[in-house]
Amino acid sequence: MSLRGVLLDLDGTLFDHRSAADAGVRAWLPSIGLPATDEAVARWTALEEPHLAAWRAGTVSYPEQRRRRLREFLGTDGSDAELDAVFAGYLGHYEAAWRAFDDAADALRMIAAAGLRTAVLTNGSAVQQNRKLARTGLSGLAGPVFTVDGLGVAKPHPDAFRRACRSWGLAPGEVLSVGDNHALDVVAARAAGLHAAHLDRPGLGPLDEPCRLSSLRELSSCPVWP
Ligand SMILES: [Mg+2]
Structure with missing residues (x-):
């Protein structure tokens, strides 16, 4: 054949993806009042796959896996709308580096x-x-x-x-x-x-x-x- x-x-x-995600998180963190340390970047990166895996397994929606990643990263909670707004900030920086x-x-x-x-x-x-x-x-x-x-x-x-x-x-x-x-x-x-x-x-x-x-x-x- x-x-x-x-x-x-x-x-x-x-x-x-990796370069864009890295540039995105480094630009995003200061915009939410957090220093863009290597440790923070590594933690944000490490949280990507486990939450995407939950979406792929069909246990959560796509927006919900983003909120769960954000909650775990920030260690704080918020309404869906608040979390979505914070995540949108990251997405803007990520997409700018595509x-x-x-x-x-x-x-x-x-x-x-x-x-x-x-x-x-x-x-x-x-x-x-x-x-x-x-x-x-x-x-x-x-x-x-x-x-x-x-x-x-x-x-x-x-x-x-x-x-x-x-x-x-x-x-x-x-x-x-x-x-x-x-x-x-x-x-x-x-x-x-x-x-x-x-x-x-x-x-x-x-x-x-x-x-x-x-x-x-x-x-x-x-x-x-x-
Ligand atoms: Mg690949």
Whole structure:
């Protein structure tokens, strides 16, 4: 079965979420009267994933996971409206720092030039992820965007990949998954029958991964590439 599509992760793969989140929180903290220390930034960062995981598991709404993160971070409570207003301050700074990785647009054009389709599979929310693609100029290049909201299941569940492929009209064996998270984007994709490549920008491994890329520009070095 030959390759027909490349299914890309968004955060950490096409979109530089970590840099934007870091810049966002450092600008935001002084605006709410808190010093932007490394410790405070690290604490805010560490609280991101546990609360997003609760939303992905379907136990809380998307706005509610933000309020819970904020309550835990500040150690104080407030009405939903008050917490939403404080979180909006963070979002403003975060969004002001949004940018795609330098290799993202080139890679999407290279994939298309090879005769392959592109799509995005992300554990983020549909509204925010589509906004990221639009704001960074990638919407027209990225193809369909598959999210937890639409699929009803998140990576690393293999059904996230199977359902995305079905919606896309491709068989798992015709698709290459590419992402920065080895467990979510590579191991889980292979469990669903896809090919996979690990985008290891920082070079942290795992070093025995057979398809390891330091940049999206290296995609054509994948053994499955046409
Ligand atoms: Mg990622």
